Amino acid sequence: MTKRIAILGSTGSIGKNALRVIDGLNSSLAARRSPPERNRYEVVALTAHSNVELLAQQARKYKPKFVCITNPDYFTPLKERLKTSDNRLQTTDDRRQNIKVLAGPESLIQIAELKEVDIVLSAIVGSAGLQAVLAAAKAGKRLAIANKEPLVIAGELLMKTVAENNAEILPIDSEHSAVFQALKAGDSSQVSRIILTTSGGPFRKLSAAELESVTLEQALAHPIWDMGPKITIDSATMMNKALEIIEAHWLFDVPTEKIEVLVHPESIIHSLVEFVDGSCIAQMSRPDMCLPIQYALTYPERLPGISKPLNLEEVGRLSFEKPNLKNFRALTLAYSIAKTAGTAPAVFNAANEQAVELFLQGKIRFVQILELVERCLDKHDVIQQPDMKQLLNADRWARKEVLLAN
Numbered sequence: 441m442t443k444r445i446a447i448l449g450s451t452g453s454i455g456k457n458a459l460r461v462i463d464g465l466n467s468s469l470a471a472r473r474s475p476p477e478r479n480r481y482e483v484v485a486l487t488a489h490s491n492v493e494l495l496a497q498q499a500r501k502y503k504p505k506f507v508c509i510t511n512p513d514y515f516t517p518l519k520e521r522l523k524t525s526d527n528r529l530q531t532t533d534d535r536r537q538n539i540k541v542l543a544g545p546e547s548l549i550q551i552a553e554l555k556e557v558d559i560v561l562s563a564i565v566g567s568a569g570l571q572a573v574l575a576a577a578k579a580g581k582r583l584a585i586a587n588k589e590p591l592v593i594a595g596e597l598l599m600k601t602v603a604e605n606n607a608e609i610l611p612i613d614s615e616h617s618a619v620f621q622a623l624k625a626g627d628s629s630q631v632s633r634i635i636l637t638t639s640g641g642p643f644r645k646l647s648a649a650e651l652e653s654v655t656l657e658q659a660l661a662h663p664i665w666d667m668g669p670k671i672t673i674d675s676a677t678m679m680n681k682a683l684e685i686i687e688a689h690w691l692f693d694v695p696t697e698k699i700e701v702l703v704h705p706e707s708i709i710h711s712l713v714e715f716v717d718g719s720c721i722a723q724m725s726r727p728d729m730c731l732p733i734q735y736a737l738t739y740p741e742r743l744p745g746i747s748k749p750l751n752l753e754e755v756g757r758l759s760f761e762k763p764n765l766k767n768f769r770a771l772t773l774a775y776s777i778a779k780t781a782g783t784a785p786a787v788f789n790a791a792n793e794q795a796v797e798l799f800l801q802g803k804i805r806f807v808q809i810l811e812l813v814e815r816c817l818d819k820h821d822v823i824q825q826p827d828m829k830q831l832l833n834a835d836r837w838a839r840k841e842v843l844l845a846n
């Protein structure tokens with residue numbers, strides 16, 4: 441059966457890899473099966489924020505029924521690039537096909553709810569993906585989620601919406617995909633610990649004094665993963681792992697006391713689950729996002745795809761160490777934020793998004809990212825059991841607060 445996919449954020453690092461994964465799956469299926477099964481993974485919708493050039497290129501190749509540009513300023517440029525004389529999409533093989541071009545952030549919700557879509561792959565960065573992710577859950581879709589921020593901001597609401605609407609949520613984040621796979625080895629009530637691994641980022645070995653003067657260029661040079669700028673900076677501050685602790689808490693319904701972080705610089709073991717009998721199940725593969733993306737699409741099946749097998753002889757040695765909680769305070773903060781709950785995680789996330797933006801613009805130093813987040817959290821009056829409006833207000837407030845504080 442064909443699986444119809446909408447990729448939210450198709451021009452980003454995850455989005456581009458998702459398209460490569462889909463190509464790989466379709467060609468391995470085409471090689472194995474009879475023609476009617478050929479297009480088992482069909483791209484029905486693609487969205488991007490501003491990269492019209494790449495979005496138009498992707499639309500020509502994949503011929504989706506819908507494309508959406510969330511920044512409305514780029515609507516006309518996108519239409520121009522897609523238009524032919526009869527206002528139809530010009531595709532690479534010169535067939536013409538109707539394509540609906542949408543613009544604005546609200547159209548993400550429309551895409552997430554489309555009856556033509558079975559799987560919504562959310563690869564948007566940050567809280568901008570929140571409403572669409574919730575809409576996909578409400579519409580009972582399979583949600584293949586790379587976009588961890590919505591789980592941090594509104595984890596309880598999102599998981600409740602998934603359950604109430606018979607939707608499915610499948611993690612793409614490599615650690616969470618690893619945990620999801622390892623959990624198949626036992627009952628979730630028998631889990632004693634979830635151990636999230638981290639490469640430690642580019643600044644693992646620096647002293648607190650050395651961290652004071654790191655540059656943007658150094659922070660963007662991740663030793664293992666090639667990712668979008670925001671998550672790359674989050675990996676350098678370890679905020680990424682902090683967000684992942686909260687993400688795991690909601691995805692797997694495990695208290696944060698049972699979630700630990702382990703530094704594993706080779707990034708071969710993507711995470712581990714320890715059961716009450718002491719058995720520890722790890723998931724291993726090359727550090728390549730294509731595998732967790734593919735598993736979220738093919739689950740419960742496993743299919744041959746583009747990911748290369750692991751060669752442990754080549755890797756040689758796996759090492760582990762404790763994270764440096766003094767230098768990377770985000771980790772400790774994650775546990776108290778999860779405990780406080782209410783609007784605190786939304787503020788934690790939004791303050792970080794805004795501070796990272798300032799750092800990327802060269803307006804603050806690296807160490808100021810966490811200082812601004814902490815200052816913002818100190819000033820916040822937490823609202824318990826917030827509704828969506830209160831969460832969005834908290835997100836807006838935190839961004840303003842960070843801008844004012846700077």
Ligand code: NAD
Nearest residue numbers: 449450451452453454488489564565568586587588667668
């Ligand atoms: P990226 O910056 O490379 O791409 C982001 C995508 O989101 C782009 O397609 C962009 O057009 C879109 N986008 C940006 N701002 C938007 C807005 N305001 N509204 C709508 N769309 C917008 O990011 P990425 O590295 O692909 O990461 C995407 C998500 O996946 C993040 O939440 C990240 O934490 C998560 N993730 C990424 C990786 C990775 O390897 N890149 C690994 C694990 C998890």
Ligand code: MG
Nearest residue numbers: 613614615684
């Ligand atoms: Mg991760």
